[in-house]
Amino acid sequence: xxxxxxxxxxxxxxxxxxxxxxxxxxxxxxxxxxxxxxxxxxxxxxxxxxxxxxxxxxxxxxxxxxxxxxxxxxxxxxxxxxxxxxxxxxxxxxxxxxxxxxxxxxxxxxxxxxxxxxxxxxxxxxxxxxxxxxxxxxxxxxxxxxxxxxxxxxxxxxxxxxxxxxxxxxxxxxxxxxxxxxxxxxxxxxxxxxxxxxxxxxxxxxxxxxxxxxxxxxxxxxxxxxxxxxxxxxxxxxxxxxxxxxxxxxxxxxxxxxxxxxxxxxxxxxxxxxxxxxxxxxxxxxxxxxxxxxxxxxxxxxxxxxxxxxxxxxxxxxxxxxxxxxxxxxxxxxxxxxxxxxxxxxxxxxxxxxxxxxxxxxxxxxxxxxxxxxxxxxxxxxxxxxxxxxxxxxxxxxxxxxxxxxxxxxxxxxxxxxxxxxxxxxxxxxxxxxxxxxxxxxxxxxxxxxx
Amino acid sequence: xxxxxxxxxxxxxxxxxxxxxxxxxxxxxxxxxxxxxxxxxxxxxxxxxxxxxxxxxxxxxxxxxxxxxxxxxxxxxxxxxxxxxxxxxxxxxxxxxxxxxxxxxxxxxxxxxxxxxxxxxxxxxxxxxxxxxxxxxxxxxxxxxxxxxxxxxxxxxxxxxxxxxxxxxxxxxxxxxxxxxxxxxxxxxxxxxxxxxxxxxxxxxxxxxxxxxxxxxxxxxxxxxxxxxxxxxxxxxxxxxxxxxxxxxxxxxxxxxxxxxxxxxxxxxxxxxxxxxxxxxxxxxxxxxxxxxxxxxxxxxxxxxxxxxxxxxxxxxxxxxxxxxxxxxxxxxxxxxx
Numbered sequence: 185x186x187x188x189x190x191x192x193x194x195x196x197x198x199x200x201x202x203x204x205x206x207x208x209x210x211x212x213x214x215x216x217x218x219x220x221x222x223x224x225x226x227x228x229x230x231x232x233x234x235x236x237x238x239x240x241x242x243x244x245x246x247x248x249x250x251x252x253x254x255x256x257x258x259x260x261x262x263x264x265x266x267x268x269x270x271x272x273x274x275x276x277x278x279x280x281x282x283x284x285x286x287x288x289x290x291x292x293x294x295x296x297x298x299x300x301x302x303x304x305x306x307x308x309x310x311x312x313x314x315x316x317x318x319x320x321x322x323x324x325x326x327x328x329x330x331x332x333x334x335x336x337x338x339x340x341x342x343x344x345x346x347x348x349x350x351x352x353x354x355x356x357x358x359x360x361x362x363x364x365x366x367x368x369x370x371x372x373x374x375x376x377x378x379x380x381x382x383x384x385x386x387x388x389x390x391x392x393x394x395x396x397x398x399x400x401x402x403x404x405x406x407x408x409x410x411x412x413x414x415x416x417x418x419x420x421x422x423x424x425x426x427x428x429x430x431x432x433x434x435x436x437x438x439x440x441x442x443x444x445x446x447x448x449x450x451x452x453x454x455x456x457x458x459x460x461x462x463x464x465x466x467x468x469x470x471x472x473x474x475x476x477x478x479x480x481x482x483x484x485x486x487x488x489x490x491x492x493x494x495x496x497x498x499x500x501x502x503x504x505x506x507x508x509x510x511x512x513x514x515x516x517x518x519x520x521x522x523x524x525x526x527x528x529x530x531x532x533x534x535x536x537x538x539x540x541x542x543x544x545x546x547x548x549x550x551x552x553x554x555x556x557x558x559x560x561x562x563x564x565x566x567x568x569x570x571x572x573x574x575x576x577x578x579x580x581x582x583x584x585x586x587x588x589x590x591x592x593x594x595x596x597x598x599x600x601x602x603x604x605x606x607x608x609x610x611x612x613x614x615x616x617x618x619x620x621x622x623x624x625x626x627x628x629x630x631x632x633x634x635x
Numbered sequence: 636x637x638x639x640x641x642x643x644x645x646x647x648x649x650x651x652x653x654x655x656x657x658x659x660x661x662x663x664x665x666x667x668x669x670x671x672x673x674x675x676x677x678x679x680x681x682x683x684x685x686x687x688x689x690x691x692x693x694x695x696x697x698x699x700x701x702x703x704x705x706x707x708x709x710x711x712x713x714x715x716x717x718x719x720x721x722x723x724x725x726x727x728x729x730x731x732x733x734x735x736x737x738x739x740x741x742x743x744x745x746x747x748x749x750x751x752x753x754x755x756x757x758x759x760x761x762x763x764x765x766x767x768x769x770x771x772x773x774x775x776x777x778x779x780x781x782x783x784x785x786x787x788x789x790x791x792x793x794x795x796x797x798x799x800x801x802x803x804x805x806x807x808x809x810x811x812x813x814x815x816x817x818x819x820x821x822x823x824x825x826x827x828x829x830x831x832x833x834x835x836x837x838x839x840x841x842x843x844x845x846x847x848x849x850x851x852x853x854x855x856x857x858x859x860x861x862x863x864x865x866x867x868x869x870x871x872x873x874x875x876x877x878x879x880x881x882x883x884x885x886x887x888x889x890x891x892x893x894x895x896x897x898x899x900x901x902x903x904x905x906x907x908x909x910x911x912x913x914x915x916x917x918x919x920x921x922x923x924x925x926x927x928x929x930x931x932x933x934x935x936x937x938x939x940x941x942x943x944x945x946x947x948x949x950x951x952x953x954x955x956x957x958x959x960x961x962x963x964x965x966x967x968x969x970x971x972x973x
Contacts, residue, residue: 249740252696253733259700263707264725267718267786271711275932278708279939285704286947289697293954296694297961304961317954352932354939581785582722595730599737606741 189586193265193579196589198561200258202554203596207251209553212322212371213378214244215291219315221405226308231623232398233405235616238302240382243607245299250603255288257592265585269568269578272349276342277335279354284328291321323371330370333560334362338431339569365427366560369420373512373556376417377549379409380515384546387539395534398616404526407542411519417512422476429477432570433486435563438497439505440473441466442487449473449485454506457499497563504559511552518545639937640927643709644920646944647702648913654698655909656813656902661695662760663814665735667837669757672750676833683822683830694958696736706920708940712930716921717770719786720779728766735759761807768806772799775860776922798855805848809905812841816884816901820894835888842885846878849908860922866915873914877907 218237225233259281263270294317305311335341341357342349383406386399428436436442441452441463451473455466471481478485488496518541525533564570568578664684671680707714718725734755742752773779778793779786793799815838822831857864867874884900887893918926931937 246740249737253736256696256700256732256736257729259704260725260729263703263714263718264722265718267715270707270714270718274707274711274714275936278704278711278932278936279943281704282708282940283943283947285697285701286943286951289694289701289947289951290954292694292697293951293958297958301961350933352935354936580719580722582719582787584723588723588726591726591730595733599733602737602741 189581189583190576190579192585192589194575196585196592197258197261197265198558199589199592199596200254200261201557201561203600204251204254204258205553205557206550207247207254208326209374209377209550210244210247210381211251212326212374213376214240214247214382215315215319215322216375217378217382217406217409218244219312219319220409221402222312222315224405226312230401231620232401235398235619235623236402236405239611239616239619241299242610245295246603246607246610248295250599252288252292253599254596265580266568266578267580269573272573272578273335273569275349276339276352276354276357277332280328280331280335280358284325287321287324287328289321291318291325294318294321326370326374327367328358330367331358331360331363334360334366336568337366337435337560337564337570338362339572344572361431362427365420365423369417369424369556372413372416372420373549373553376410376413376515377553379406379413380549381546382406383410384543387542390534391536391539391543396617398620400534403542407519407522410515410545411523414512414516414519418516421509421512425476426478429485434488434491434495435497435501436477437486437488437491438499438563439501439559441499441502442473442485444489445484445487447474447484448482449477451476452502454503495566497565501559501563504555504562508552508555508559511548511555515545515549515552518542639934639941640709640931642941643705643931643937644927646941647705647709648910650698650702650705652906652909654695654702655905657695657698659764659810659813660817661814662764663810663812664818665739665756665760666811667814667818667834669753669760671833672753680830680833683818683825683827694955696732699732705940705944709932709937710920710925710927710930711932712925713920716779716781716786716924717773720773720788721770724766724769724788728763731759731763731766735763761810764806764810765803768802769793769799772796772802774916774919774921775856775863776919777859779921779924781924796859798852798859801848801852801855805845805852808841808844808848812838812845813901813905815839815841816888816894816898819888820898823894831894835891838888839885842881842888846881863915863922866917867911870911870914873907873911877904877911880904880907 218240221233221240222237225231225235225237294314298311298314298318301311301314335357338361339357340360341353341355343351383403386403386406390396390399390403425436428439440449441455441457442449443461448471450471451469452463453467453469455463458464474483474485475481477483518538522533522538522542525531525535525538566574566576568575668680668684738752738755742756772793773788775798778789778796778799780789781787815834819831819834819838822834853864853867856867880900880903884897884904887897887900916922918928920927920930932940
């Protein structure tokens with residue numbers, strides 16, 4: 185019975201986070217794209233890019249709304265579903281949680297101003313400057329929340345005495361060992377996903393309606409961002425793996441199905457486990473795991489055997505990890521290919537198959553983010569605060585979580601469907617070309633009035 | 636030297652007061668928008684309401700999260716007691732907030748007006764304050780019980796308690812009164828006479844129920860929690876001030892001038908009453924389980940939170956002033972010329 189409630193609590197939190205992370209990622213990633221587009225537009229005096237910034241902002245506020253309400257939901261659920269966790273950990277990690285709200289507040293204020301002041305400043309750079317606090321606020325939010333997640337993996341900044349945390353150092357807890365690599369990975373992948381989403385939309389419309397100047401520009405701009413951030417995300421992923429190898433070896437070992445501690449460990453890709461826990465049908469890359477973990481082909485990598493059975497993460501995470509990393513490389517490859525085609529005159533970068541791959545990259549990027557978070561969370565099991573508190577000790581004892589799971593599932597389905605519905609209607613009735621015409625007409629009227 | 640936990644609870648109480656005001660404006664506006672549509676007077680109101688609400692709705696929501704995260708940060712025991720007891724009602728409030736926030740955005744950024752959105756927006760505007768006010772009732776004690784290491788909520792005694800229903804009624808009518816007086820002020824700034832006339836009627840209509848509900852809740856409090864009631868009686872001068880401000884605001888609204896001053900008086904009326912209530916509850920956060928001293932976090936965390944709070948305010952206050960200057964106090968914007 186107790187286990188049952190714990191499981192439902194995990195499901196409920198997982199559900200909320202899985203839904204929230206889609207909008208959180210958009211919320212962190214897209215403001216940077218808006219800032220880039222508006223800047224390029226002002227620099228080049230090209231109204232296409234300005235229109236991009238406008239249209240993206242219009243879609244963005246819809247997703248921000250869902251992000252805000254699901255963010256509120258998870259903030260409350262932390263206390264409602266995991267009261268014992270918040271009672272214990274709240275003493276140590278309240279600071280970043282508190283500052284996250286400030287960061288978001290800051291972002292919301294400037295988003296409000298940005299949205300309603302498109303034509304209120306004579307110097308266009310003043311309006312562009314408003315994007316900076318939005319981008320900074322969104323990224324700081326990600327930083328603070330990720331540092332809380334880092335704390336759950338690498339608790340620091342306190343002494344445990346008789347079941348209570350004492351000698352609390354909030355800054356040390358916030359800047360725990362896991363924070364740097366995690367924050368880097370979260371931020372670069374959010375920017376990557378934001379760009380992949382917008383590139384995917386542009387590619388989709390080019391496929392459907394033929395290439396127009398507006399969408400070609402949008403596609404090229406965003407593919408450039410995808411290329412940069414897929415490279416950075418690869419580096420961030422490598423840093424995260426090296427971090428795990430050193431500080432949380434059981435998490436890496438579970439992801440890699442690395443059972444025995446050994447030197448020159450192989451990297452195992454995909455495959456499955458037979459009844460005796462032997463890896464079958466997998467691709468082995470000799471000594472690659474040692475290299476990935478420590479930058480040395482003969483380094484010793486700790487295996488799962490060194491950890492007691494009840495402290496090992498579930499082995500399922502292997503697939504989550506492999507798929508996440510695979511998606512990262514696919515995205516890098518697609519972006520690379522696109523620019524290869526752009527440079528290489530004989531090839532057309534608007535090749536149908538390439539465009540299709542770009543369209544596919546958008547959902548893949550979100551899938552990658554989801555898989556990455558599921559790996560991060562499931563890979564921490566059985567702990568909620570690694571080494572200090574187990575998940576089952578933290579959960580609420582109320583059996584009502586099961587009903588609430590379905591209630592929230594319904595809520596998220598409604599919100600998700602409505603969000604897509606509203607976004608579609610918002611843009612279908614107003615294609616970019618029509619808006620461009622309107623803009624140039626307005627300009628003509630303006631110049632006639634002036635003349 | 637004032638202790639950090641006292642600073643903490645004062646700041647949080649101030650935030651809750653801030654939420655009470657801005658959220659009431661927002662919730663009430665939702666209800667008025669819906670009501671005006673039903674009575675076919677929406678052409679008078681909707682532009683006014685949407686011009687005020689569009690830039691600020693997220694800010695309202697953040698006030699709430701601020702208070703919530705702050706109280707769990709300063710007093711982690713609240714997470715344990717309130718969190719365990721409020722799983723169901725808290726989740727319902729979250730769902731209502733989610734519906735309201737997102738449907739507002741869908742309506743105002745996304746599409747043409749839709750009566751279903753507007754209904755959800757108006758109905759949640761009354762249900763959310765009602766459900767949130769339950770937390771105040773719970774803090775009086777007797778509804779949350781800890782037995783054998785498990786915390787539970789006594790639903791039956793909560794549902795049958797006159798105190799809890801009188802607080803719910805007070806929450807709803809206050810929302811409408813605060814919102815009505817603010818929107819009167821906003822309409823007068825926008826120089827929108829038909830909207831002003833309508834809003835002034837609403838504000839005056841809801842003023843008497845507000846004071847009656849407040850008295851009723853006060854009487855039931857004396858029966859439920861004698862200690863809290865006596866403490867508040869010792870603060871009689873705050874309560875008297877509150878009633879005084881109420882009378883000034885009603886008189887100003889009635890005589891139809893100085894709408895700005897009238898709204899400030901409404902704010903002061905609630906400020907006095909809210910702080911008399913809060914100070915009277917001292918030292919309890921949850922009678923009898925959590926007091927401010929027993930529930931406080933470690934000193935290092937408390938100090939860090941206070942510092943973060945001051946730093947954050949230094950960032951936020953200038954930005955908020957910017958918003959207010961651009962949207963609330965820019966007469967051209969209010970009148971719809973920008």
